[in-house]
Every structure is written in structure tokens, then in C-alpha cells.
Amino acid sequence: MDIFQIFADYLSVSIWSPYIAGLGIGILCWLAFLLSNHPIGVSTAFAKSAGMIETAVRGPEVRKKPYYRENQPTIDWEWMLVAGLFLGAYTAAWLSGDIVWKWVPRMWEDAFGPGIGLRLGAALFGGICVGFGARWGSGCTSGHGISGTLQLVLSSWIAVFCFFGAGVAVAFFIYRII
Amino acid sequence: MLKDLHNCTWIQYFLGLAIGFLFGFFLQKGGVCYYDTIMQQLLLQDFTVVKIILTAIVTGMVGIYAMRDLGWINLHKKSGSLGATIPGPLIFGVGFAILGYCPGTSVGAVGHGALDALIGGILGIMAGAGIYAAVYPRLKERVLPLGSFGDKTVIDLVQPKNPWLVIIAVAVFIIGFLFVLEIAGL
Numbered sequence: 001m002d003i004f005q006i007f008a009d010y011l012s013v014s015i016w017s018p019y020i021a022g023l024g025i026g027i028l029c030w031l032a033f034l035l036s037n038h039p040i041g042v043s044t045a046f047a048k049s050a051g052m053i054e055t056a057v058r059g060p061e062v063r064k065k066p067y068y069r070e071n072q073p074t075i076d077w078e079w080m081l082v083a084g085l086f087l088g089a090y091t092a093a094w095l096s097g098d099i100v101w102k103w104v105p106r107m108w109e110d111a112f113g114p115g116i117g118l119r120l121g122a123a124l125f126g127g128i129c130v131g132f133g134a135r136w137g138s139g140c141t142s143g144h145g146i147s148g149t150l151q152l153v154l155s156s157w158i159a160v161f162c163f164f165g166a167g168v169a170v171a172f173f174i175y176r177i178i
Numbered sequence: 179m180l181k182d183l184h185n186c187t188w189i190q191y192f193l194g195l196a197i198g199f200l201f202g203f204f205l206q207k208g209g210v211c212y213y214d215t216i217m218q219q220l221l222l223q224d225f226t227v228v229k230i231i232l233t234a235i236v237t238g239m240v241g242i243y244a245m246r247d248l249g250w251i252n253l254h255k256k257s258g259s260l261g262a263t264i265p266g267p268l269i270f271g272v273g274f275a276i277l278g279y280c281p282g283t284s285v286g287a288v289g290h291g292a293l294d295a296l297i298g299g300i301l302g303i304m305a306g307a308g309i310y311a312a313v314y315p316r317l318k319e320r321v322l323p324l325g326s327f328g329d330k331t332v333i334d335l336v337q338p339k340n341p342w343l344v345i346i347a348v349a350v351f352i353i354g355f356l357f358v359l360e361i362a363g364l
Binding site: 013014015016018019020021022023024025026027028029030031032033034035036037038039040042043046047049050051053054065066067068076077078079080081082083084085086087088089090091092093098099100101102103104105106107108119120121122123124125126127128129130131132133134135136137138139140141142143144145146147148149150151152153154155156157158159160162163164165166167168169170171172173174175176 | 180183184190191192193194195196197198199200201202203204205206207208209210211212213214217218220221222226229230231232233234235236237238239241242245250251252253254255256257258259262263264265266267268269270271272273274275276277278279280281282283284285286287288289290291292293294295297298299300301302303304305306307308309310311312314315317318327329330331332333334335344345348356
């Protein structure tokens with residue numbers, strides 16, 4: 001079997017070793033710093049999208065809000081990164097035939113039943129907390145959790161322990177107590 | 179440094195898209211764009227998320243500090259304060275466990291068809307970011323500056339003769355921890 005065949009076969013494997021995925025993401029961080037002078041981060045793009053939508057609905061005075069003056073709601077490098085993230089995840093799932101349209105994840109269904117409304121309500125509430133908290137703490141699992149920690153930045157290490165500390169506590173509450 | 183490349187807007191858009199594409203590819207292939215994988219991590223049953231993050235940290239750290247020493251790159255450090263870096267990430271963590279995705283993996287999850295990540299995740303995260311923009315002026319005045327500690331790194335705290343002592347110590351500690359996870363069968 002030639003090397004291209006082995007590579008092609010590997011692309012159609014659903015789940016890779018986490019160490020290969022982690023190594024790949026680490027190398028992407030080098031490329032982002034070197035080629036783009038940017039750390040990888042995702043949550044800023046959500047804030048910018050929120051600002052763009054708010055501008056479209058309420059008009060250009062939205063851009064005068066202090067937050068949007070400091071973080072201009074425009075399409076930029078990070079926004080393109082997130083667009084690419086979607087395409088990459090889609091392609092990866094497509095290559096292994098893993099695209100399945102689904103409203104309720106299996107673990108949630110086992111615990112709380114197949115009701116779509118309950119799952120979407122919880123996801124929406126959780127998402128609001130994630131978006132609000134990510135901007136309050138200036139970063140998410142990518143910006144703090146990978147890009148910040150790998151530069152050994154103190155604020156990022158503190159943030160990551162808070163993400164996972166609160167996350168573990170609430171996950172145990174949801175699945176072990178409720 | 180590659181100043182000309184950094185200033186070329188259209189190439190940068192393309193690079194952002196390309197790096198994002200590979201990032202999403204690795205997240206999906208790593209299995210972390212799935213609610214079940216993330217929730218099993220938060221329930222401490224499956225350590226895939228931690229393994230990917232820690233491997234990325236070790237790999238990234240060594241390369242980034244090597245390129246910094248060669249003068250190829252600048253670091254991009256985020257400043258923090260007790261008023262910003264503790265409450266925000268705690269709220270994030272609560273939401274993380276309820277939603278079951280983080281911002282990056284919610285986008286990736288939509289890629290494999292998770293509609294709860296689209297309606298709950300992406301819309302919710304945007305709404306949360308929008309709400310934050312609305313309350314930002316008040317937080318900025320009263321809460322965010324509390325207990326500011328700037329953009330210190332662990333190296334600044336330890337102040338070793340050679341920063342690589344800290345970098346190597348962190349790498350050894352993380353790799354050791356990953357070995358422990360594997361030996362424990364997690």
C-alpha cells in the first residue's frame with residue numbers, strides 16, 4: 001500500500017488519537033503566530049457577529065457603544081478563522097460519513113428524554129452564559145485554554161481552572177443530582 | 179518577522195480561513211465536537227478533551243518560545259484581573275456544562291449536524307456576547323479593574339535564570355500527567 005493510500009484511509013477514520021489532534025493544533029498555533037501574528041481564538045468572532053447583527057437591526061449607532069468601539073464589529077482574521085473552523089469540521093465529518101442531523105445528544109436523551117424544547121432551552125441558556133462569560137474573562141477554551149496557556153500567561157491558566165472547575169461542578173450537579 | 183505578509187489583508191483572510199479549516203478538522207477528528215465527549219470529560223469519565231488541550235499546549239509552547247527567542251514572532255498575552263479573570267470564566271464554566279460545547283466546538287458541532295449547537299450554542303453565545311457589550315461600561319468602571327495583575331506569565335513569577343527551565347518543567351509535568359492518565363486507563 002502506498003503512502004497516499006494510507007493517508008487517504010486515515011482521513012476517513014472517524015476519530016483520531018487525541019495526541020495527533022493535539023499535536024496538529026499545537027503546530028497550527030505556531031503557524032498562526034508566525035504567518036498571521038495572531039493567536040488562535042474563537043469567542044471574539046461571536047462578539048463581532050453579535051455587533052454586526054445588532055447594527056443591522058438597530059442601525060449604525062450600535063457601533064458607538066464602548067464595547068464595539070474597542071472591538072469593532074467587522075469581519076476580520078478571527079471571523080475567517082471561525083468560518084474555516086466550520087468548514088474544516090464539516091469536511092472532517094463528511095470524509096468519515098459522520099454527518100448526522102440531530103437535535104438532542106445521546107447522553108442528554110438518556111438522562112432527560114428526547115424532548116427537543118428542553119434541550120434547546122438548556123442549550124440556549126448555557127450558550128448565553130458561555131458568550132457572556134467568555135467576553136467578561138476576555139477569552140474562551142481556545143483563546144485562554146490553548147493560546148494563552150501555551151504562552152504560560154497567568155490570566156489564562158487562572159481562566160482555564162475556572163472554566164473546568166465550574167464546568168465539572170455543574171456537570172456533576174446536572175448528571176448526578178438532578 | 180514577516181511584516182509584509184502580516185499587512186497583506188486578503189492573504190491574511192485566506193490564512194485565517196485555512197488555519198481555521200485545519201483547526202476545525204483536528205477538533206472534529208479529535209472527537210471533541212461532540213456533546214457526549216465534552217460532557218464525559220466534565221464528569222471525569224473520558225479525558226479526550228484534556229489530552230488534546232495539554233498536547234496542544236506542550237507542542238505550541240515549545241515552538242512559540244523557540245520562535246520568540248529567534249525573534250520570529252511576538253507573544254500575545256492577555257492581561258487579567260481578579261474582577262475579570264475569575265467571575266467571567268466561572269460563568270463560562272457553568273454555561274459550558276449546560277450547553278455541552280465551548281464556542282469553537284459548538285461551531286464544529288454544527289459541521290457534523292448537531293442542531294442544538296446551532297440554535298442553542300451559536301445563537302446563545304452571540305446573544306451572551308451582545309448582552310455583555312450592553313453591560314460592559316458598568317463592569318469596566320467598577321469590576322474589571324479589581325485586583326489587576328497585568329499580563330504576567332508563569333516565567334515572570336518564577337524569575338528563573340533561563341526561561342527554558344520553566345518551559346521544560348511545565349512540559350515534563352504535562353507529559354508526566356498524560357502518562358498517568360494513560361496508565362490509569364482514562
